[in-house]
Amino acid sequence: MSRTVIFVHGFGGDKYARGMFTDIAEILDGCNLVFIDLNDYRDDGSLVINPMNKQVSILRSAHKKAVEDYPNAPVDLVCHSQGCVVAAMSGIEDVENILLITPPSELKFERIEEMFSSRKGAVVRKDGDSMLPRRAGSPTIVPKEYWRGIEDLDIPRLFNGLALSGSRILLVEAADDDVLKQTDFSTLHGEIEQRTLAGNHNFDGNSRPAFMDLVSAMTKSTPASCAQRTCS
Numbered sequence: 001m002s003r004t005v006i007f008v009h010g011f012g013g014d015k016y017a018r019g020m021f022t023d024i025a026e027i028l029d030g031c032n033l034v035f036i037d038l039n040d041y042r043d044d045g046s047l048v049i050n051p052m053n054k055q056v057s058i059l060r061s062a063h064k065k066a067v068e069d070y071p072n073a074p075v076d077l078v079c080h081s082q083g084c085v086v087a088a089m090s091g092i093e094d095v096e097n098i099l100l101i102t103p104p105s106e107l108k109f110e111r112i113e114e115m116f117s118s119r120k121g122a123v124v125r126k127d128g129d130s131m132l133p134r135r136a137g138s139p140t141i142v143p144k145e146y147w148r149g150i151e152d153l154d155i156p157r158l159f160n161g162l163a164l165s166g167s168r169i170l171l172v173e174a175a176d177d178d179v180l181k182q183t184d185f186s187t188l189h190g191e192i193e194q195r196t197l198a199g200n201h202n203f204d205g206n207s208r209p210a211f212m213d214l215v216s217a218m219t220k221s222t223p224a225s226c227a228q229r230t231c232s
Helices: 017-026 052-069 082-090 109-116 144-150 155-163 205-218
Strands: 003-008 031-036 075-080 097-101 130-132 140-142 168-174 193-197 227-231
Touching: 003 017, 003 052, 003 082, 017 031, 017 075, 017 205, 031 052, 052 075, 052 082, 052 144, 075 082, 082 097, 082 155, 097 205, 155 168, 168 205, 193 205
Parallel strands: 003 031, 003 075, 031 227, 075 097, 097 168, 168 193
Antiparallel strands: 130 140
């Protein structure tokens, strides 16, 4: 029996998590692969970060459609960074494996302001649209509704809620996370397996093979033709 794997990207990422998810997809032979965009794009190419409740709604809709398309296939979630939080907020049930890749332990306006305010052309504010320059050229737009949606989020508590769902959960942290810098998951439920691997936030470069081995071990696939579907 084939499996369905739904990929959930992070803040400011695209449906392929800038190549991480496409690399993972290559080792998931026989899986039904579902890639989703949690954010929107303006006509000028600017990326608009959706509020968390809208991102959650997009994930729920994608999960519902995937279950309808592949009714007998077990479902796994592969989530990166903020996408881990979206998955935990979604309340999706009947998921066999959940892989949480370099998730934040908190989401704070002040932390994102610190990361981007020094960049040329950056405008970071809570009371209006923030504009975060991207290396790709077009900016990322963050509306004030997004900031409201992350206020008072207790992320470890959300992850502990996942532990009650019956899913197998693996949380993977990066030893040299260049984005999050520091996290605190000391209060996580014992049912959540935690691993730390060498590498940066995206496990780029030489750290990617060991990361891929871990993904392969967790997300088992069965011999079958691989179907790929993209939701937007």
